[in-house]
Amino acid sequence: MEPAISGFFRSFDQEFCCFLIIMVLLIFLILYFARLRVWCNCEICQTYMKSSWKNQFDNLCDWYTYLLKNSPTQTIHIHVLDNTVTANTDNVEYMLKTRFDNFPKGKPFSEILGDFLGRGIFNVDGDLWRFQRKMSSLELSRTSIRSYAFEVVRHEIDRRLIPLLESVQGEEDIFIDLQDVFRRFSFDIICRFSFGLDPKCLELSLPISKFAVSFDLASKLSAERAMTVSPLVWKIRRLLNIGNEKKLRQSIDTINKLAQEVINQRRKFGFSDQKDLLSRFMASVSDETFLRDIVVSFLLAGRDTVASVLTSFFWLIANHPEAEAAILVEADRVIGQNKEIRSYEQMKELHYLHAAVYESMRLYPPIQFDSKFCLNDDVLPDGTTVKKGTRVTYHPYAMGRIEELWGTDCLQFKPERWLRDGIFFQENPFKFPVFQAGIRVCLGKEMALVELKTCCTFIGETFPAERDGKHKASLISTIRTQTYYSMQMYLGDDM
Numbered sequence: 001m002e003p004a005i006s007g008f009f010r011s012f013d014q015e016f017c018c019f020l021i022i023m024v025l026l027i028f029l030i031l032y033f034a035r036l037r038v039w040c041n042c043e044i045c046q047t048y049m050k051s052s053w054k055n056q057f058d059n060l061c062d063w064y065t066y067l068l069k070n071s072p073t074q075t076i077h078i079h080v081l082d083n084t085v086t087a088n089t090d091n092v093e094y095m096l097k098t099r100f101d102n103f104p105k106g107k108p109f110s111e112i113l114g115d116f117l118g119r120g121i122f123n124v125d126g127d128l129w130r131f132q133r134k135m136s137s138l139e140l141s142r143t144s145i146r147s148y149a150f151e152v153v154r155h156e157i158d159r160r161l162i163p164l165l166e167s168v169q170g171e172e173d174i175f176i177d178l179q180d181v182f183r184r185f186s187f188d189i190i191c192r193f194s195f196g197l198d199p200k201c202l203e204l205s206l207p208i209s210k211f212a213v214s215f216d217l218a219s220k221l222s223a224e225r226a227m228t229v230s231p232l233v234w235k236i237r238r239l240l241n242i243g244n245e246k247k248l249r250q251s252i253d254t255i256n257k258l259a260q261e262v263i264n265q266r267r268k269f270g271f272s273d274q275k276d277l278l279s280r281f282m283a284s285v286s287d288e289t290f291l292r293d294i295v296v297s298f299l300l301a302g303r304d305t306v307a308s309v310l311t312s313f314f315w316l317i318a319n320h321p322e323a324e325a326a327i328l329v330e331a332d333r334v335i336g337q338n339k340e341i342r343s344y345e346q347m348k349e350l351h352y353l354h355a356a357v358y359e360s361m362r363l364y365p366p367i368q369f370d371s372k373f374c375l376n377d378d379v380l381p382d383g384t385t386v387k388k389g390t391r392v393t394y395h396p397y398a399m400g401r402i403e404e405l406w407g408t409d410c411l412q413f414k415p416e417r418w419l420r421d422g423i424f425f426q427e428n429p430f431k432f433p434v435f436q437a438g439i440r441v442c443l444g445k446e447m448a449l450v451e452l453k454t455c456c457t458f459i460g461e462t463f464p465a466e467r468d469g470k471h472k473a474s475l476i477s478t479i480r481t482q483t484y485y486s487m488q489m490y491l492g493d494d495m
């Protein structure tokens with residue numbers, strides 16, 4: 001009898017376990033769908049769920065732009081995502097400045113990047129954020145860090161970027177992917193600037209560094225968490241340490257080990273004469289994990305953003321010879337006066353270039369939209385009611401395409417719209433929240449502009465017309481061809 005009884009209980013156990021698992025899954029599914037309101041029948045939600053926007057638009061941002069343009073308040077609500085999306089300047093100012101404390105980044109966002117960024121500035125709210133913000137603002141406002149940034153950028157351009165482009169110049173059969181080149185370029189720079197480390201990614205003959213590979217993978221896999229049907233999916237995978245979550249953990253471990261090594265070296269050999277951000281932060285922070293978190297946030301913030309602007313800038317310039325000519329004339333004028341651009345201060349004289357960089361970011365913002373989560377029920381200036389816990393998204397990509405904001409020529413690339421009597425004119429930052437705006441505006445904005453403008457001027461500076469006109473022309477045509485090639489890979493043949 002006994003084995004039969006124990007068999008009965010064993011099979012009962014198994015059945016009961018299966019039943020329990022199914023019930024738990026069902027409850028989660030019900031809760032999940034209840035939160036998402038998948039039954040919403042409105043046209044926007046139906047279009048979203050069936051992905052039928054793809055019939056009319058190339059990408060999701062263009063569909064959102066269409067919806068926002070056609071909304072009387074320039075605000076829409078996607079019920080199934082519980083996401084209020086706005087392109088209304090007053091709303092943007094309200095959430096990023098007036099009621100800043102009611103629109104934090106929120107838990108859903110910080111959970112996704114939590115393992116990678118830890119308690120770093122990019123990923124936290126409240127006092128932890130305030131402390132890092134104050135410390136970082138102080139360090140980044142120093143003249144010494146600005147000249148260090150300039151020095152790092154010049155080194156990367158003179159020693160690596162120009163020789164690389166020269167090596168493919170005139171070679172009709174050799175193509176390099178400029179997007180990839182710009183990603184390597186910006187990673188080398190941000191690593192040296194933040195960590196004092198040179199991963200030499202732009203040295204194409206060297207094997208790519210372990211740190212760069214791990215960083216790339218960790219950014220990619222963390223971002224992929226946001227695309228799973230429910231956070232539960234990646235959380236369960238993380239618990240079981242399987243699939244992408246296992247790879248993510250391994251790459252984060254590699255980054256941590258390397259960061260720890262750098263910190264140990266600095267503690268051992270001294271950091272007071274080092275110019276990078278890590279060494280500067282080491283003077284005020286002793287917690288080593290926290291130090292690592294702060295610096296990794298800077299790496300993430302300053303890498304793809306810059307690479308993305310460089311790609312769209314050169315693509316737009318390649319399509320607008322009149323803008324390219326104006327940039328070269330301005331660069332020659334500044335070089336003519338000062339022989340060569342060698343300082344941060346000189347960059348400020350390049351108003352047309354500054355306008356052209358801003359104009360490319362208006363049309364192709366590296367961060368096309370950015371979300372916050374509403375802490376307590378609120379009403380936006382346009383009358384939209386926002387419930388506690390709702391995601392609220394401002395949309396710089398759509399804002400750059402709205403006629404009421406930028407005029408009937410808003411789809412055209414016109415650097416002149418940023419100039420008043422030849423001098424760069426700063427627009428209302430809430431109309432152009434490409435660097436975010438208000439209280440949490442991007443901390444690396446100045447650094448990014450130095451990087452972008454230095455890289456863009458090298459066309460005019462390195463090969464001044466009077467020295468070698470032919471050389472300059474062929475380098476520009478190399479960049480033009482390479483940019484076309486990169487964008488073709490990116491956009492397909494229909495570009």
Ligand code: HEM
Pocket residue numbers: 121122133297298301302303305306309366367370371433434435436440441442443444445447448
């Ligand atoms: C064109 C290049 C760049 C653009 C368009 C850009 C844009 C942005 C945006 C939109 C945010 C807000 C993100 C959010 O809160 O969700 C941000 C934050 C931030 N950016 Fe940038 N960024 C650029 C380059 C850089 C660079 C080069 C650095 C580093 C030197 C940097 C450092 C940061 C940091 C530390 C934050 C967090 C600020 C905070 O939370 O208080 N950014 N950036």
